[in-house]
Amino acid sequence: MLIQKVRSQKIHMSSFNKDHSPYVLLVLDGWGIAPSWGGNAISQAKTPNYNYLCKNFLYTTVKASGRDVGLPDDSAGNSEAGHLNLGAGKIILQDETIINKEIENGHFFQKKLLLEAFDHAQKNNSTVHFMGLLSDAGTHSHISHLFALIDMAKQLSFRRVKLHLFSDGRDSAPMSGIELLDKVERYISHAGIGEICSIMGRYYAMDRDNRWGRTSRAYNTLVKGEAEFASNARQVFSKSYARGITDEFIEPRIIVNAEQHASLVKDNDVVILFNFRPDRVKQITMSFLANEIAEFPDRKKLNNIKFLSFTMYEQHYGDWPIQHIFKPDTNKSPLSKILSENNLKQLHIAETEKYAHVTYFFNGGNDKPFPNENWNLVPSPKVKTYDVTPHMSAQTITTYLVKALDENKYDVIVANYANPDMVGHTGNLQSTIQAVTFVDHCLGVIAKKVVDKGGTLLVCADHGNAEQMISPTTGQAYTEHSTNPVPFIIASKHVDKVKNHLIPGRLSDIAPTLLYMANIGIPDEMAGSNILFR
Secondary structure, eight states: OHHHHHHHHHTTOOOOOGGGOOEEEEEETTOOOOOOSTTOHHHHSOOHHHHHHHHHSEEEEEEOSGGGGTSOTTOOOOHHHHHHHHHHSSOOOOHHHHHHHHHHTTGGGGOHHHHHHHHHHHHTTOOEEEEEEEOSSSSSOOHHHHHHHHHHHHHTTOOOEEEEEEEOSSSSOTTOHHHHHHHHHHHHHHHTOOEEEEEEEHHHHTOOSSOHHHHHHHHHHHHHOOSEEESOHHHHHHHHHHTTOOGGGOOOEEEOOTTOOOOOOOTTOEEEEOOOOOTTTHHHHHHHHOSOOTTOTTOOOOSSOEEEESSOSOSEETTEEOEESSOOOOOSSOHHHHHHHTTOOEEEEEEHHHHHIIIIITTTSOOSOOTTEEEEEEOOOOOSOGGGSTTTTHHHHHHHHHHHHHHTOOSEEEEEEOHHHHHHTTTOHHHHHHHHHHHHHHHHHHHHHHHHTTOEEEEEOSSBOTTOOBOTTTOSBOOSOBOOOEEEEEEETTOOTTTOEEOOEEGGGHHHHHHHHHTOOOOTTOOOOOOEEO
8 A cells, every 4th residue: 555655646757856866777687685505605705895785775675586577486587587577667477477378278279370380391291390498497498388389299190390409407407408308208209299309508509699609500400410410319418417518518419310310400391499588599590590690601591491489589580580479478668668758868788698688678678779778788708608707797897887977978777797697507606706706896886986976776686596506405506596585775875774765575666666766757557666665
């Protein structure tokens, strides 16, 4: 009741509170809240600036996982869901949730595009290829969706089905792939449909940082057969593990039958890419569909293929339309649009690994900036894994932010520090401690600059990760996201820790809170709540 009263008081006010600007929303990616113990990189790091902000300004926690961000119950949060909810100011149903419901109610098996895809293969006497991340984490894909595709092929009595699986080990345990493989092999054996034809780590198939050497190697495996052969998929995992190679980095391998025959993607075939998160499959999708790719000049182009994605990755590549099966939950009034409509200047900045999150996802799936909104992409280091460079590009981002603040060009800034999440994914505890320590240093620089200018700093995270680096049940490295809550801090000369307070909430409550502070009307569609009380 009290929250609604605050909303209604502010809904008609549209005079921007310039005195408290700039408003800087700083996302500490993968910075969750958990008890201090040996597996918590954040509690072991040196974080004097974060501790100072929590103690001397307004602090609370917000939920960043499961149904609180539109994911299935008990699902760990992720960067896409986190930034979508942050930018929307309301809970956005995630693609996994939407697809799960379609499978449960049977609508999945009546999808026109899927039926047309099988019909294309039937008419051309060609093959249907199911391709995607082998995972049960629900971050980029889910194994149950692959099973639904197999069920549909069985219902249609279509037997020319080939599987090309990208092993995870990043959003799931580092060596969990072989267990998931067992589930797939049992499922296709029971269904009598499907054959596993290639295995490769997501490191190759799901690059998003323009490392086209990785993407081209994945594509050439799928289309040209340029990879080592293996007699079965289990052998690929077991031999990789014996060499100390975890799922994420398994080198591309082609699974051949007794006649040494490889099943590749050919002209007239159908490809169904069952990843639902777009950022890490754009490059492999481009490889199949784009007219020209400067970074991949010797690419073998395929003719008359039908390519379906589970969700919309891009509107089109060249002359090839992408047909996507599921429509996303709508977000017509993201925070960036509201700020733009109020003629406020914005800067969104992140390094490559999180650039899509502070732009495309934060802006509700819009791939172009709104008027008066600038996007700044800082290249991520060109390294195999970020534990070797735990600082990543945080210093460059900080330098840009200080310059932007000194120039007084922007009313609102949205920035992301990727380190706690990206280094946390390596499973290297000591490197993650270094990453968190350095991000805290950067946080201190920005906090002092913003507060001294009379601006308002809002600090949060999109999900947890670095606070849970070791599995408490197995004692092994834990590279996945967590279900832990994340911090939300408001630091400004204009807030009084005695008179003002923040109450716990969700990520979707941060945008309405920012609008409330900025004296901008909160649109009806923004169903989140202001959680700041004066």
